[in-house]
Amino acid sequence: MARITLENIAHSYRPKPNGLDDYALKPLNHLWEHGGAYALLGPSGCGKTTLLNVISGLVTPSQGRVLFDGNDVTLLPTEKRNIAQVFQFPVIYDTMTVYENLAFPLKNRGVARHEIDRRVREVARMLDLEASLARKAHGLTADAKQKISVGRGLVRVDVNAILFDEPLTVIDPHLKWQLRSQLKQLHHDLDITMVYVTHDQTEALTFADKVIVMFQGEVVQVGVPQELFEHPRHTFVGYFIGSPGMNVVPCTVEDGHAIVAGHRVAVKAAAARTPLQGKLEIGIRPEFIALSGNGAGLPVRIRRVSDLGRYKIADVELRDVPLKVMVSERAVIDGDQARIVFDPLHLHLYADGHIVEEPGFEGAPS
Amino acid sequence: MNLKPVNNKAWWMVLPVVVLVAFSAVIPLMTVVNYSVQDTFGNNVFSWVGTDWYRDLLRSERFHDALGRQFLFSAIVLLIEVPLGIALAVAMPRRGWGVAVCMVTFALPLLIPWNVVGTIWQVFGRVDIGLLGHTLRNFGIDYNYTQDPLAAWFTVIIMDVWHWTSLVVLLCYAGLQAIPEQFYAAARIDGASRWAVFRYIQLPRMRRVLLIAILLRFMDSFMIYTEPFVVTGGGPGNSTTFLSIDLVKQAVGSFDIGPAAAMSIVYFLIILLLSWVFYTVMTSTRERS
Amino acid sequence: MNSVTQSAAVAEQPRTAAHASMLRPSAIMLALYIFLLMLPIYWLINMSLKSNDEILSGFSLWPHAPTLANYKVILTDASWYSGYINTSIYVVLNTVISVAVAIPAAYAFSRYRFLGDRHLFFWLLTNRMAPPAVFVLPFFQLYSSIGLFDTHIAVALAHCLFNVPLAVWILEGFMSGVPREIDETAAIDGHSWPRFFFRIFLPNVASGIGVTAFFCFMFSWVELLIARTLTAVDAKPISATMTRTVSASGLDWGVLAAAGVLTIIPGIIVIWFVRNYIAKGFALGRV
Numbered sequence: 001m002a003r004i005t006l007e008n009i010a011h012s013y014r015p016k017p018n019g020l021d022d023y024a025l026k027p028l029n030h031l032w033e034h035g036g037a038y039a040l041l042g043p044s045g046c047g048k049t050t051l052l053n054v055i056s057g058l059v060t061p062s063q064g065r066v067l068f069d070g071n072d073v074t075l076l077p078t079e080k081r082n083i084a085q086v087f088q089f090p091v092i093y094d095t096m097t098v099y100e101n102l103a104f105p106l107k108n109r110g111v112a113r114h115e116i117d118r119r120v121r122e123v124a125r126m127l128d129l130e131a132s133l134a135r136k137a138h139g140l141t142a143d144a145k146q147k148i149s150v151g152r153g154l155v156r157v158d159v160n161a162i163l164f165d166e167p168l169t170v171i172d173p174h175l176k177w178q179l180r181s182q183l184k185q186l187h188h189d190l191d192i193t194m195v196y197v198t199h200d201q202t203e204a205l206t207f208a209d210k211v212i213v214m215f216q217g218e219v220v221q222v223g224v225p226q227e228l229f230e231h232p233r234h235t236f237v238g239y240f241i242g243s244p245g246m247n248v249v250p251c252t253v254e255d256g257h258a259i260v261a262g263h264r265v266a267v268k269a270a271a272a273r274t275p276l277q278g279k280l281e282i283g284i285r286p287e288f289i290a291l292s293g294n295g296a297g298l299p300v301r302i303r304r305v306s307d308l309g310r311y312k313i314a315d316v317e318l319r320d321v322p323l324k325v326m327v328s329e330r331a332v333i334d335g336d337q338a339r340i341v342f343d344p345l346h347l348h349l350y351a352d353g354h355i356v357e358e359p360g361f362e363g364a365p366s
Numbered sequence: 367m368n369l370k371p372v373n374n375k376a377w378w379m380v381l382p383v384v385v386l387v388a389f390s391a392v393i394p395l396m397t398v399v400n401y402s403v404q405d406t407f408g409n410n411v412f413s414w415v416g417t418d419w420y421r422d423l424l425r426s427e428r429f430h431d432a433l434g435r436q437f438l439f440s441a442i443v444l445l446i447e448v449p450l451g452i453a454l455a456v457a458m459p460r461r462g463w464g465v466a467v468c469m470v471t472f473a474l475p476l477l478i479p480w481n482v483v484g485t486i487w488q489v490f491g492r493v494d495i496g497l498l499g500h501t502l503r504n505f506g507i508d509y510n511y512t513q514d515p516l517a518a519w520f521t522v523i524i525m526d527v528w529h530w531t532s533l534v535v536l537l538c539y540a541g542l543q544a545i546p547e548q549f550y551a552a553a554r555i556d557g558a559s560r561w562a563v564f565r566y567i568q569l570p571r572m573r574r575v576l577l578i579a580i581l582l583r584f585m586d587s588f589m590i591y592t593e594p595f596v597v598t599g600g601g602p603g604n605s606t607t608f609l610s611i612d613l614v615k616q617a618v619g620s621f622d623i624g625p626a627a628a629m630s631i632v633y634f635l636i637i638l639l640l641s642w643v644f645y646t647v648m649t650s651t652r653e654r655s
Numbered sequence: 656m657n658s659v660t661q662s663a664a665v666a667e668q669p670r671t672a673a674h675a676s677m678l679r680p681s682a683i684m685l686a687l688y689i690f691l692l693m694l695p696i697y698w699l700i701n702m703s704l705k706s707n708d709e710i711l712s713g714f715s716l717w718p719h720a721p722t723l724a725n726y727k728v729i730l731t732d733a734s735w736y737s738g739y740i741n742t743s744i745y746v747v748l749n750t751v752i753s754v755a756v757a758i759p760a761a762y763a764f765s766r767y768r769f770l771g772d773r774h775l776f777f778w779l780l781t782n783r784m785a786p787p788a789v790f791v792l793p794f795f796q797l798y799s800s801i802g803l804f805d806t807h808i809a810v811a812l813a814h815c816l817f818n819v820p821l822a823v824w825i826l827e828g829f830m831s832g833v834p835r836e837i838d839e840t841a842a843i844d845g846h847s848w849p850r851f852f853f854r855i856f857l858p859n860v861a862s863g864i865g866v867t868a869f870f871c872f873m874f875s876w877v878e879l880l881i882a883r884t885l886t887a888v889d890a891k892p893i894s895a896t897m898t899r900t901v902s903a904s905g906l907d908w909g910v911l912a913a914a915g916v917l918t919i920i921p922g923i924i925v926i927w928f929v930r931n932y933i934a935k936g937f938a939l940g941r942v
Contacts, residue, residue: 382755477922641784
């Protein structure tokens, strides 16, 4: 058990990096609480696997320190860190039985035979592998093999954290949810830190207590799923989370108001005293735009309505700016003219992708 | 994996290959079979003798000796080259500049014309002008491959190991490269020793390549002609006269076409049979994935 | 944003993962083996730079009076250099023919099932198992009877015996790796089959073709027995020339060594060009 601290960690795969662009992992600080379930969420190439490997020790960071319970382990090799890692595809020892696979890490560490037996059987029970203990690992299904991979991490009593690198990639879709629930259950039963890397927001949001969203080597936001949804601190978070993602449209700011497609829109953040620089954008989720046939609001033209069962998505145009609006399934939409109203609580202003906080708002801890 | 469509017009595409190989293989083989069941007293007069040549061959001590020598030779070189090749492949770096260096140097012996390989070792083993011969003599060893059968065998074997181990190495290396890095990472995390990594990860995953390597080496060593011929000519006496050398002696040296033809057929059948046995044994011990 | 500072301690530490330190036992073993591998070749080069007299007069680890005279002999004497030319001709001929006929056949094997396909494929492979010694006499008779004795094309055709099956085997492996969706998409897009094959399919297996050509080149270049049997003067390969260099004054080791070195050079050039593909090639697309 450990709390894991990343202090000023950055990594470049180039031996002599010039400038920030050469860094796969831009400088960051993070504290992983003992026993927490974290998800590292982001698209391919955003640096999440690199970050995972920095924690496990498979990659030594170009700068910074890694601390386990306050001890500097930056230079400690992987096998001494008491970490377990599960990869994208099952990594098992084909020629051994399931039992021998699970016993392997303990055997290598010189644990007594009866103790090995106890641990192996306990873990097999936890993972539903008891029936297959005597079978050769070779012939099992992909999800069983992944469970063996997880199991090899769990047998070690001293394991500090389990790191998952997109572990459901090769699992059949209809078995994914099952394995996911088992992992969640495991986390609930055992008191181990778990870090789960994925590019699938559903996986991240259901598995983790806290989600770390990464983009282009940077940690753009850390928070519970609710926070990420309602208060995205980066346009990428808004776009990546939620289906469909947040609407992001360019705007300008004048006199404390935002001008979107020629219309004045009240945004608290726009009243910031410091002049705003960079590319300015407004972000609002389709869920927080109210559509009505007439009445108050900005005039829009409806281009298309998609019926998705429990709700509908209307593709509208404000002047020529496209927006998606979520409409309840019962709503009746006539013709192609309508009006929309933005929920001011969930209308955010972004400069160069980063959120501009309203005056008086204390920056949320990351 | 969707099933391939049936299309008998595909025969047109394989026709050139069939014609070419039939020309190169079937026609000559038919001639050989033809000769193997006939006798001639010259002037293109042939008479049928049935399986006479075959019976003579299978009883012939000369054939048994050559066959015995051939088996011994193939067994020895396989026993040296395969483990050595595996060890070298495992020792090769997985990335970096060392890879190219190793590849190029290992591939070099494979691209030398076989007679030149023979020439190289013919010289190398000589006591007067060769590094190996000279050095051995300086150590007090009485080494003379033209007169001493043991020295001749030693030379021929070490030449083959020098020549062909690279093939095993490169094949095994290719198989090793296919192992994803994560397996090594997981092994480290599990605290596995170097030997355990070899035994549980590398060796099992090299099975397919090893099969190809062993089969190829068996076949080629069983058919060997040029290299030993250049070095020892089959001698001293008959001590390094392997099957191909013996066959060519008979077919070209004397005018016994019949016996030579019968020997050819039996020779080919032995290789086919043993290759099939090797293949079956090795694939049946392999688990299906 | 924190400034990017290099922590000296972190930068200097040994890297983990697969970088073996230079003194690991495996590195020593490799270095030793490579040394032993190169030793005979060095010896050949060593001899090629000495005159025959120097060779026979005493033993030395390197040439005391290095000379290029032996190479000069070979490069100026037609009976020598014609050997290289002849070998090159039939090797190139064989490579072109083998690859050319193997491509359609490999395509058929990889894409279609047809009557007797498995047996045909297996029969092809058995030809690789045929001892060349078996074919010495029949080849001699066959090619003489059709008037092709002592021609380059004869050797090129004869080498097809083992090169064509190999080529089909390798190419089929590579072609099977190209998803059939590509064929289907091209058909849907309206490409005629020849256009699809030459403009779309073949470029996809370009590395496979390269590997195949490499192996055909290699096995044809090194072969002696059949090449010598089928030639006499006009198409005499260098390997035959070398095995008959006993003149009145005895064997000229220097010239022989130089001839040997010159036969290795095409090999070196070829390896250098395909060095990145060698591993892929030995995987034969199917490992």
